[in-house]
Amino acid sequence: MACRIATTQTLRRTALIGTALAALVIGGAPLQAQTPAAPMPLSKACQPGANAGADQSPLPNVAAVLAKRKTLRILAMGAAPGRVNAHHGGYTALIETMLERALKGVDVVMINRGVSGELAASAASRMKNEVALDEPDLVLWQVGTNDALAGVPADEFADTVRQQIAWLKAHKVDVVLVGLQFAKEMLRDAHYVKIRETLRKVAAQENVIVIRFFEAMEIINKVQGDGSEPAAEEFSRDEAGYNCLAQYVAQAITLGVFAKNLPKQPAPK
Amino acid sequence: MRREPNAVDFWRGFALVTIFIDHIPGLLYASYTLINFSISDAADLFVFLAGWSLRLMADGGGRSMPTRDVMLRLFGRALELYAAQVLITMLAIAMLALTSIWLDNPLLLEWHNAAAVFSDPVPTHIGLALLTHQLGFFDILPLYVVLMLMAPFFALIDRLAPHLLLPTSATLYVCALVFRLTLPTWPVSGTWFFNPLAWQFIFVLGFSFARADAGIGALVRRHIFWVRVLAVPVLIYFTFAVVFDALWDPTNVPEPKLFFLLDKTWATPPRLIQFLALIAVFSSAFYYIRRFAKLPWVHYPSNALIQMLAMLGRNSLYVFCVGSLLSLTAQFVRFAYRGTVGVDTAVVICGIMTMAFTAWLAELRQRKPSAAPR
Numbered sequence: 001m002a003c004r005i006a007t008t009q010t011l012r013r014t015a016l017i018g019t020a021l022a023a024l025v026i027g028g029a030p031l032q033a034q035t036p037a038a039p040m041p042l043s044k045a046c047q048p049g050a051n052a053g054a055d056q057s058p059l060p061n062v063a064a065v066l067a068k069r070k071t072l073r074i075l076a077m078g079a080a081p082g083r084v085n086a087h088h089g090g091y092t093a094l095i096e097t098m099l100e101r102a103l104k105g106v107d108v109v110m111i112n113r114g115v116s117g118e119l120a121a122s123a124a125s126r127m128k129n130e131v132a133l134d135e136p137d138l139v140l141w142q143v144g145t146n147d148a149l150a151g152v153p154a155d156e157f158a159d160t161v162r163q164q165i166a167w168l169k170a171h172k173v174d175v176v177l178v179g180l181q182f183a184k185e186m187l188r189d190a191h192y193v194k195i196r197e198t199l200r201k202v203a204a205q206e207n208v209i210v211i212r213f214f215e216a217m218e219i220i221n222k223v224q225g226d227g228s229e230p231a232a233e234e235f236s237r238d239e240a241g242y243n244c245l246a247q248y249v250a251q252a253i254t255l256g257v258f259a260k261n262l263p264k265q266p267a268p269k
Numbered sequence: 270m271r272r273e274p275n276a277v278d279f280w281r282g283f284a285l286v287t288i289f290i291d292h293i294p295g296l297l298y299a300s301y302t303l304i305n306f307s308i309s310d311a312a313d314l315f316v317f318l319a320g321w322s323l324r325l326m327a328d329g330g331g332r333s334m335p336t337r338d339v340m341l342r343l344f345g346r347a348l349e350l351y352a353a354q355v356l357i358t359m360l361a362i363a364m365l366a367l368t369s370i371w372l373d374n375p376l377l378l379e380w381h382n383a384a385a386v387f388s389d390p391v392p393t394h395i396g397l398a399l400l401t402h403q404l405g406f407f408d409i410l411p412l413y414v415v416l417m418l419m420a421p422f423f424a425l426i427d428r429l430a431p432h433l434l435l436p437t438s439a440t441l442y443v444c445a446l447v448f449r450l451t452l453p454t455w456p457v458s459g460t461w462f463f464n465p466l467a468w469q470f471i472f473v474l475g476f477s478f479a480r481a482d483a484g485i486g487a488l489v490r491r492h493i494f495w496v497r498v499l500a501v502p503v504l505i506y507f508t509f510a511v512v513f514d515a516l517w518d519p520t521n522v523p524e525p526k527l528f529f530l531l532d533k534t535w536a537t538p539p540r541l542i543q544f545l546a547l548i549a550v551f552s553s554a555f556y557y558i559r560r561f562a563k564l565p566w567v568h569y570p571s572n573a574l575i576q577m578l579a580m581l582g583r584n585s586l587y588v589f590c591v592g593s594l595l596s597l598t599a600q601f602v603r604f605a606y607r608g609t610v611g612v613d614t615a616v617v618i619c620g621i622m623t624m625a626f627t628a629w630l631a632e633l634r635q636r637k638p639s640a641a642p643r
Contacts, residue, residue, distance in 0.1 A: 090457055112459045116382035117405030119294045129532045132519035133449075149380070150295030150600070151608040171520055183376035191607075 042251065046220070046244035059174040059209070059256035065137045066257060071107045072099070075134055077127050078114055078142030078178065092140070094246035095253075102254045111136060120147050120157055124164040131173055139168060140249065142178040148186075148195040158198045165206045176252060177203055177210040182217035182241060209252045216248060217241050271632055274579030276555035281318045282578030285588050287311035289620055292406040292596035295603065297613040308507050308531050309544035312409060316468055317548065318582075319413060320475025327424040327476075336428055340421035347417035350586070351400075354410040357590045358397055361404055361597055362386055368601045377604075381405035381597075385457050392456040401455040403462070407593055412463035415452075416472045419465075423473055431484060438473035441466060446527040446535060460534070467536045471544070478548075493549070500546035507543045577625050584628040591627040595620045 066072060076092045096110040113130045115123070120143050127139065141164075147157045161177070168175050179199055186192040196214055203210035220241070272278070287302050288311045304310040326346070327339055334342075362383060369377040378387050381404045385393040396402030400411040426434045444450060445466035452461045480486040489496055510516045522529035530537050562571035581588045599616040606612050 093458065110458075112457075114459065115405065115462055117294060117380065122294075126533075128519050129530050132522065132526055132530060145376075146294060149376075149604050151603060152295050181376060181379060183374055185372075185374045186376060 042247050043243070046216075046247050059138065059176075059253065061172050061174045062138050062253070063257045066103070066106060070105055071109060072103070072138065073109045073111065073134065073136040074138045074140055075127075075130055075136035076110060076112045076114055076140045076142075077130065078118070078120075078123050078140075091242040091246045091249075094243065095140070095249050098246060098250035099253060102250060103257070114142065117146055119150060119152060120144070120160045120164075121152075124160055124167075127164065128167065131168070131171060136173060138253070139173055139175045140178060141175055144180040144195050144199045148180060148189075148192045151191060152195075154191075154194045154198045157195055158202050161199065161202050162206060165202070165208055169206075174256070175208050176249060176256070177208060178245070178249065179210055179212045180214045182214045184218070186214075187218070209256055211245065211248045211252060213241075213245050213248070216244060220244065271635075272583065274559075274575050276552075277318055277321055278579040278582030279555050279558075279575060280314060281322075281582030281585050282580065282588075283582075284311040284314040284318065285581050285585060285592055285624065286578070286621060288315065288409070288589070289592040289596055289624065290617065292593070293599045293603065293616065295608055296599070296616070297608065297610060298617050306508055306511060307543065307547060308511060308540045309547060310533075312463070312533070313471055313536070313540070313544045315409065316412070316416070316471045317475035317544070319416065320472040320477075321479040323420055323424070323472070323476045324479035327420075327427065328480075336425065339424055339428075343417060343420040343424060347414055347420070350410060350414045350417055353586055353590050354400065354407070354414060355398070357410070357593050358404055358407055360594055361407060364594070364597055364601070372601075372605060377601075380600075381407075382457065389456065396455050396457075399455070401453065402457065403454065406596060408462045410589070410593075411461070412465050412468055415465035416469055419469055419472075423476060427476070435473060435477050435485060438470050442470035442536075446537070447525045449527065451534075462534055464534050464536070467534075471536055471541065474545070489549075493552070496549045500549035503542060503546040504550055507546075580628045580632065581624055584631040587631045588624050588628050592620070592624050595623055 062072065074092075074096075090112065092110050092112055096108045099108045100106065111130075111134045113126075113134075115126070118126075123141070123143065127141070130136075131139070143161060144157070165175055177199065180186075180192065180196050196212075199210060200212060290296060290299050290302050291304060291311060293299060302311070303314075323343070326342065361381075365377055365380060365383050366387075369375055378384065382402070383404060385402065386397070393402050400414060403411055423434060423438070426437060445464065450466050451464045452466070454460060477484055478486045478489060481490060516531060517529075519526075519530050527535050528538055531539050533540070558571075559575065562568060562575055564571075599620060602616055603612060
């Protein structure tokens, strides 16, 4: 039964992404004038996790902003701003580069205000000030890992995230949630799983994008474990994972910009 | 010779215990610390009292110490703090690595901004040495290092033109808020969690208020009744606003926004005003706590508590360093055994006892040996 539901959800997600891509080609004319219609391609290594990566939702405020000006301000909040790569940039720097490539002519300004170890409640409180100061169009919120590790009750976590999404919506700021970090050892951690599920549910109920990093990495790891890809060292695999994360985020944002006509997904019960 | 408990040591000890608890996210007892009832928190108190202690250090020997010696002494203290920061950071990294191996969980390597240390060590080690890369919850000492590097200049101004000290510090503070001047982090892009250019004002306020015979310190002491009359409503308002989540919407404030926000990184004016109100109202609390401790039925536990907190405060650097590592240890313990009431209680009791043991050891070491071997 669970497998069937998962298959149905995957099909629905694929259909939605397909619709969005079609919208780029067929119905994206007004925005095409502002930005190119090229969909964000994923690298081969990241493709296996693409369907698990994100549910598609529109980003109405970002779309409206891009129709008026050619600057997109993104506030990166939450756990760590990400690990640095060989070029000494975090995954947010990668996202910035990818988005500027995909949204040609748009200057993407990434404002990193992540604080490591911070719980969702603290980040939510701080985020209000950062929104006031930096006036972002979109908040990229990496959330859940610290709450799961610190044992924050799932209900409390859900309330915090839900209230913050409502606050952001009320202030006309779109949000993309980035889910929990991946480690295969956390598959057997019940609370970690619960927080992941809670985040997915809240995102679906509030109709916001959540990049399900953990699930995507789980699939990629399985593919690599099958022997179809050469087994990587732990760190190089993690770095590849953050590259994929950047690609999923960039793709979700570009699709979200054009996906304002997508039907709202039914919220899970 | 160990000094008797005084208000500065007592409140510093209180701040150290509070910081230890606040730095364990999700801990049951973290819901009852100052930050849950106040805009400002133990970090403000710690920095303010550091400024207060700077007065004792800068005025060492009844202001008879040559200026050059005072400046060298303060610079030496900054180096000592820097060494402490490097040491506890390296120990924290080793603890993260060890626990990651022990629990067979690579996720812990990415905790608390440590990911860059393991994934890209070349630039990150430079960042660690430059203090531009800070682990999560290990970001107060870097602030303190910068403040102590600024301290010789503050002490110099205080000697040459004391009436210019507070205006100089206030000007730097206002400029930082208006022009949003701060220090960047590197190699991970971002800014310092505690902006030294803003927090130096709290430090200098502590330094200035500590002087009882002149300046703002003397002025406030002369008019402490009226200061408290003003402070009480401020404190009541902010306490209610925090408890009932009735603070103003930060997006509605006018420019310059940092003047009106309640922000820890920038130690913004509303936060500062609330903190000063807190200090004004509680400045004589230690006197009453000591009197209370003399009551026969509470004498032993109250006196023990006063002695312990004052001892922590007297040895604040050692205790702070050990407390930081204990907070990290407590997070590992809570992760491994889950944060039940029992685990949280054990974590707090063991942590405070270890901090007290650290302070006791430090004082034992400072005592002159009665019969030194020849």
